[in-house]
Amino acid sequence: NAYGFNIFIDLLDYKFNPRKGFLLNLEGKAGLKRISGFKNDDKIIVPISKTNNITSSLYVPETSMIYEGKILIEGYIPIWEVISLKLANSSGFKANDYLLDNDLYRLGGFRLLRGFDQQSVFTTNYSVFTMELRLLFEENSFFNIFTDQSILKKSTITEIEINSSSAYGAGINFQAKPGIFSISYALGKFNDTKINFSSAKIHFGFINLF
Numbered sequence: 001n002a003y004g005f006n007i008f009i010d011l012l013d014y015k016f017n018p019r020k021g022f023l024l025n026l027e028g029k030a031g032l033k034r035i036s037g038f039k040n041d042d043k044i045i046v047p048i049s050k051t052n053n054i055t056s057s058l059y060v061p062e063t064s065m066i067y068e069g070k071i072l073i074e075g076y077i078p079i080w081e082v083i084s085l086k087l088a089n090s091s092g093f094k095a096n097d098y099l100l101d102n103d104l105y106r107l108g109g110f111r112l113l114r115g116f117d118q119q120s121v122f123t124t125n126y127s128v129f130t131m132e133l134r135l136l137f138e139e140n141s142f143f144n145i146f147t148d149q150s151i152l153k154k155s156t157i158t159e160i161e162i163n164s165s166s167a168y169g170a171g172i173n174f175q176a177k178p179g180i181f182s183i184s185y186a187l188g189k190f191n192d193t194k195i196n197f198s199s200a201k202i203h204f205g206f207i208n209l210f
Contacts, residue, residue: 004029004068016180016207017140017173018076019084025072033066033096033103046100048158058157066096066103086132086144093125099156107152110203114148115167115188117201125153140175140209148186164191171203180207 005028012021037044043059070092077085090112092105101122109118113128132146148167154160169186182205189195 002031020078023074028069060098082136088130091127110205115186123152124155127151145170179209
C-alpha cells in the first residue's frame with residue numbers, strides 16, 4: 001500500500017505546442033516495500049554475487065518504508081512571433097535502504113534523457129535540466145535544438161554511484177492525420193566519456209490527438 005499527493009498547475013497557452021506559459025507537476029508518495037525470497041530468522045536472503053561457487057548474500061527485512069517524489073517544471077518564453085525558448089527541469093528520488101536494480105528509475109530515450117538508449121540508465125535520484133529553442137511553423141509542428149544536462153545517483157544495497165550526463169541534439173515535431181510525430185537526433189555522454197558520433201541516437205515519438 002502507498003499514500004501520496006499530486007499538485008498539477010497548467011498555465012500553458014496551448015497544450016501540444018506551447019509558445020508561452022508555465023507547467024508544474026509535483027507528486028510524492030510513501031508506502032511499504034516488500035522483498036520476497038528465502039527467509040532466515042525473519043530476514044530475507046538476497047544473493048549479491050557469486051565467485052568460485054561461493055555466493056555472497058545480504059540479510060534484509062521483508063518489509064521497509066519507501067519514499068518517492070517527482071517534480072516537473074516547464075517554462076516557455078516567447079522570443080519572437082514563431083520562436084520560443086523552453087526551460088525545464090525533471091527530477092525524482094527514491095529513499096529506501098534496501099533498493100535493488102528493479103526498484104530504480106530507468107531513464108533514457110525520447111521522454112527523458114535524450115541521447116541514450118531507451119530505459120538504459122538506472123538511477124535512484126535524478127535531475128535533468130533542459131534548454132530548448134523552438135521554431136514554430138504550424139499549430140502542432142516545430143523544429144528545435146536542445147541540450148539536456150543531468151545529475152544522476154544510483155544507490156542500492158550493493159553500490160553507490162554518482163554521475164552526470166550531457167546531451168545535445170535537434171529534432172522536429174510535425175502533425176499528420178493520426179497525430180503528432182516526433183523525431184530527435186541526439187548525442188549523449190557521461191562525465192567520464194567523450195562524445196562519440198557513432199553512438200548518436202535517433203528517438204521517435206507519437207502523440208495521438210483525440
